[in-house]
Amino acid sequence: MQPLPFGRLAARLPVLAFLLLSLLLSAPPAPAQDTAELLPVTEAYKLSADATTPGVLKLHWTIAPDYYLYRGRMKFKGGDGVTLGEAQLPDGEKFHDEYLGDVETYHHGVDASIPYTVAAGTTRLTLSVQYQGCHEVDPKICYPPHTEKLDLPLPTRTDATAAAGNALGAALGRLGSSAGGGSVGAPLPAEQAFRFEALAQGPQQLLLRWTMPKGYYLYRDQTTLKLADAAGLTLKPAWPAGTAHHDEHFGDVVVYFDQVELPVTVEGDLAGRQRLTLQASFQGCQDGGLCYPLMTRAVDIDLNSGAVASRAVAAEPPPAELAGGPLQVSLVAALLLALGGGLVLNLMPCVLPVLSIKAVSVLESGENRATARRHALFYTAGVLCSFTALGLGILALRAAGHALGWGSQLQQPLLVGALACVMLAVGLSMSGVVQFGASLGNTGASLASRSGPAGDFFTGVLAVVVASPCTAPFMGSALAYAFAAPMLSALLVFVALGLGLALPFLAVGFVPALARLLPKPGRWMETLKQVLAFPMYLTAAWLVWVLANQRGADAVGLVLVAMVLLAMTLWWFERSRTRGVASRIAVAVLALATLAPMYLLAHVPPPSAAAATEQGVVAYSPQKLAELRAAGTPVFVDMTADWCVTCKANEHAVLNTQAFRDLLERTGAVYMKGDWTDVDPDISAFLAQYHSPGVPLYVVFPRNGGPGRQLSTVLTPSMVEQALTAAAR
Structure with missing residues (x-):
């Protein structure tokens, strides 16, 4: 049987393509911002009720770790025919709260006993229980007062035990009904939920702007404005009409959804002032979710240019020109930028080693136009499918709240180690240690029959995987657009990136004039193939260096052992072609042994964060x-x-x-x-x-x-x- 050319490398290893994509998309994502981990109020404070004792209602809260309840914020109100006595609560932990003064709080759990009486003819014990608590580690956010309505069967003194199960079941069935109602998503960080801007429209006229995502609102009457170091000057805001809202904590209030612009007049003699420092304190909530503690933002305003600069750097959004987000770029512009970025990506050093594989297969095609087109189409299919899968994975994980960005899959040590092994295997094949095909120098009528679609497709997959560490010019704006745009538009951007990356080979495959510029195939191509193996080895060495910085010397040792075992597997695989079944079993055993250090690599912890900082x-x-x-x-x-x-x-x-x-x-x-x-x-x-x-x-x-x-x-x-x-x- 005639051996196959190098172009069909991946035809013998098609599983590697799916392995790489699986590792790429199944690698554990980077932790999302802390706010995504906040529990719903009814999970942070699980309330259960016991009405089996006539005349006494017993309540118990199970409080999740890092959460606490305020004692003074607990309120109990009886329903029709129910009169509640004074609740009996244990002493809490005393401390001084920044906003509420001296308070008592409960951690882990708390029990309350409430005596009650019922009017004649009352058959159900109905009441509302209001409580409020906070998350005590970052993000330090307090929930709004939360009300649960309980509807329990009244026990009888002769059958209290039997009634206990019914009472508890009824209580649990009623939990979760609050004034806000409905379920809400995880709250955003304060700086994202309430974006604040200020600018000068004239020497004595300012414009303040708050921008909130859908489902968030700002209190009008909880907002205060003042000027720092500006004696004799006062601020006169002209609030626009807002939305009437009944708040369980503040009563009837006026709130603003989406965005509010507030004109503010500066009254007094500016005395030639060029700048003002404005301090804005405000409070808002997620509708049906958390209420944020009082936020204070300080901004410097240039009265001449209108520029504004925030002093609250760690918590402020980007400058005004970015506040609108990357969608200020149109879809057409983003697609053109993505196409250009993908095209330039071909010249980046991370992609060049893999492109050498494709270059060899293109040179193999010689004068055969059908073969050249097939190379181009299957390579393009591999690139486009990989970019689409990568885009879907990133967008899905980010929609779920995970912090994932371009190239961040290489934060996963297992994927880095697997890529290093793949690069080594490709290099060994190009060096002749293992042959997946015949000499590239053979030409003739059988060239077309030796082209491997799976090999072309796999090369496209590999090109996308190794391209992720590179950011070519024009890609930044296109990717920023993709991460903020609707799903369909974002996917079009990823497809345009892939099309740009594949464009040179599409042009060679479908434009005969370009194909005629390529050198004629010959035996010199065997030497070229062996020379191009060395960029593969360098890429593997670079990936091992990346792994060393991620997981230290232990991880490097494991991946080097895996690479040696892989080299031994390929070497023995080549020798087993003419040997019996025992030799092929040995190949399988060696291949399984290669996986052992990779399994251990996935469990190597990060090194201690005591690394020395670079000088300066x-x-x-x-x-x-x-x-x-x-x-x-x-x-x-x-x-x-x-x-x-x-x-x-x-x-x-x-x-x-x-x-x-x-x-x-x-x-x-x-x-x-x-x-x-x-x-x-x-x-x-x-x-x-x-x-x-x-x-x-x-x-x-x-x-x-x-x-x-x-x-x-x-x-x-x-x-x-x-x-x-x-x-x-």
Whole structure:
């Protein structure tokens, strides 16, 4: 039987394509922001009732960890014919609450006993129970007062035991009915739920704007405005008509949904002032969900230019031009940017090794136009299917509240180790250790019959997987659009990226003039194939280096053992072609042995976070950034990852140069770096704040406390110098 060419490598390994996609989409997602973990109120505080004792109702709350109930916020009201006595509650833990003063709280659980009497003819024990509690760790959010209505059968003194089961069942069946009603989604962080902007429309006229997502509202009468260091000046707001709302806590109030714009007149003599510092304190709620504690945002307003800069850096949204989100880019523009980004992606170093496989198969096709078209179509199908699957996976996980971005699948050590092994296997095949096909130098009439559609498809899959660490020019805006757009529009952007990546090979396959520019097939191609094996080995080495930064030396040792066992498996597989069944069983045993270190790799914990910081670099944290900004220090924030090839290129060309260090010293700026090689919720939140689909992200914060300026994903020395010089003024 005539051996098959290298172009059918994946025809013998089609399962690798599905394995890679499975690993890509089934890898555990990065943890979502903390607010997604908040429990519904009835799960945070599970209430049960026991009315088996005549004249006494016993209530019990089971309180989840990290939650507490206020003693003073418990209220009990009897229904028709029911008169309640004073509730008997144990003493709680005493502490001073920032908003409620001296309070008592309960953790873990609490019991209450309520004496009651009923009027003649009353057959049911009905009452309402109101309580309020908070989540005591980040995000520190308090629930609104929650009311549950209980409807229990009255026990008889002669059959109290039998009535107990009915009472408890009735109580449990009634739990969960509150004034808000209905179920609500997980609450957003405060800075996303209530976006605040301010600008000057004139020397003495300001415009304040709050923007809330659907289902959130702002209280009018819980909002206060004041100017800092502005004696003699007062603010006169002109509130627009709002929505009348009955609130269980504040009574009849006026609230605003979606967005509210508030004109504010500055009364008094400005005396030549150029800037004002406005402090706005406000409170709002998720309809039927949580009420947020009082929020305070401080903004600096330039009375001449109208610019506004927030002082609450760690909690504020991006500057006004970004507040509208990435959907300010039209769908057509996003598709064109995605097509261009995918096209440029062919030139990125992370994709070039895999493209060498495709280049060899294209050269194999020679003058056979049908074969060239088949290569192009199946490769394109692999690329488009992979981009679609990747897009669906990312969008589905993000819709579920998980923090997932472009390239973040390489935060999963198991996938990184598996890719390193795949690159090694491809390199060994190209070097001739194992042959999945005949010499590439053979030409002739049988060329067309030796083309493998599965191999072309698999090459497309592999190209997409290894392309994820790269962010080509034009891709940033397109991906940001995709992560915020409706599902169909987002998928079109991912398809356009894939089409751009596959476009060069489609052109060669379907444009004869381009195909004639390719060199003629010959025996020299065997040497070319072996030379192209070395980029594969380098890619495998790079992936092992990424793994070392994610999980340390233990993970590197495991993946190296797996790679040695894989090499042994392929070597013995080649020798077993002419041997008996025992040799083939040995191949299977070696293949299974290769999986053992990969299983152990998936369970290696991250190394301790005591890594030394680079000289002159400050590790990112929201608190440290806020401290630097409050001190009036310009800050250059660099969000990067070891698997991000674009990040490393920028570091080599700009950020790790003496010129950049001199620029930092000259401007007095601090270089702050966030490492997203592994999962980090703080960095994920920062990326989301700037609508960035992944890394790299560069933001320059100015000395005067103004909004951060987001730079391009591809840096130049002049761009960085201009941004830092402006920030230092």
